Amino acid sequence: EAGVTQSPTHLIKTRGQQATLRCSPISGHTSVYWYQQALGLGLQFLLWYDEGEERNRGNFPPRFSGRQFPNYSSELNVNALELEDSALYLCASSLILEAFFGQGTRLTVV
Amino acid sequence: AQKITQTQPGMFVQEKEAVTLDCTYDTSDPSYGLFWYKQPSSGEMIFLIYQGSYDQQNATEGRYSLNFQKARKSANLVISASQLGDSAMYFCAMIIGSSNTGKLIFGQGTTLQVKP
Numbered sequence: 001e002a003g004v005t006q007s008p009t010h011l012i013k014t015r016g017q018q019a020t021l022r023c024s025p026i027s028g029h030t031s032v033y034w035y036q037q038a039l040g041l042g043l044q045f046l047l048w049y050d051e052g053e054e055r056n057r058g059n060f061p062p063r064f065s066g067r068q069f070p071n072y073s074s075e076l077n078v079n080a081l082e083l084e085d086s087a088l089y090l091c092a093s094s095l096i097l098e099a100f101f102g103q104g105t106r107l108t109v110v
Numbered sequence: 111a112q113k114i115t116q117t118q119p120g121m122f123v124q125e126k127e128a129v130t131l132d133c134t135y136d137t138s139d140p141s142y143g144l145f146w147y148k149q150p151s152s153g154e155m156i157f158l159i160y161q162g163s164y165d166q167q168n169a170t171e172g173r174y175s176l177n178f179q180k181a182r183k184s185a186n187l188v189i190s191a192s193q194l195g196d197s198a199m200y201f202c203a204m205i206i207g208s209s210n211t212g213k214l215i216f217g218q219g220t221t222l223q224v225k226p
Contacts, residue, residue, distance in 0.1 A: 033212060042219055043155075043201065048212035056212050088153050092214075098145070099205075099214055101155035 002027065004093050004102035012108045013081050021076040021105045025093030031055075032074040033099060034066060038087040046089075049074055081109045112137045114202050116217035123192045124225050130177070131187040131220050133202030141207030144185040145214070146176065149199040158200075161185060163207070192224045 034046040045058040049068035063079040092099040123129040146158040177186040
């Protein structure tokens with residue numbers, strides 16, 4: 001069974017641009033979570049999607065947004081990129097309680 | 111406040127020995143779940159073990175066991191017979207069952223280095 005897959009693995013953008021990160025959950029999982037892991041910091045909760053709806057978001061500005069598609073895959077969009085947005089972005093999927101993570105997208109803003 | 115505390119930024123262990131990684135949690139909600147994840151340098155978060163707040167027995171998964179002491183609000187991870195491949199960052203995390211926010215609350219992590 002395929003795990004959570006994220007693309008791209010690495011992404012380099014310049015300040016002010018937009019970044020789009022993608023996540024495909026484990027088959028049958030309806031919930032997708034996004035986390036940001038900045039260098040030297042723990043994981044910060046970004047967004048939770050379930051059944052196509054945004055259920056909860058963390059303490060991040062509105063330029064962090066996303067959506068979940070009918071097949072439960074998800075996109076995270078970051079607009080007006082800032083240097084401090086450079087981080088590892090992890091996606092996780094879950095059916096009931098346990099969350100399984102993808103390998104992450106390493107976003108670098110220059 | 112809901113919080114996970116991992117007080118050991120870094121740990122060393124000799125190969126084949128056991129090691130305990132500390133985790134304490136804070137919540138007033140009676141329904142919660144506790145997780146441990148391993149993050150190697152590649153970045154992927156690997157699920158290791160789960161303990162529910164109502165589980166009577168300590169969780170075990172192969173060489174991993176969770177020492178759950180509810181009264182002390184601790185959920186330490188014990189790795190037996192350490193291997194070189196166990197060198198990684200380890201995160202303790204908590205989800206609050208009744209609030210259904212979907213949010214995993216993570217600790218700051220512990221870096222484990224296994225020495226040959």
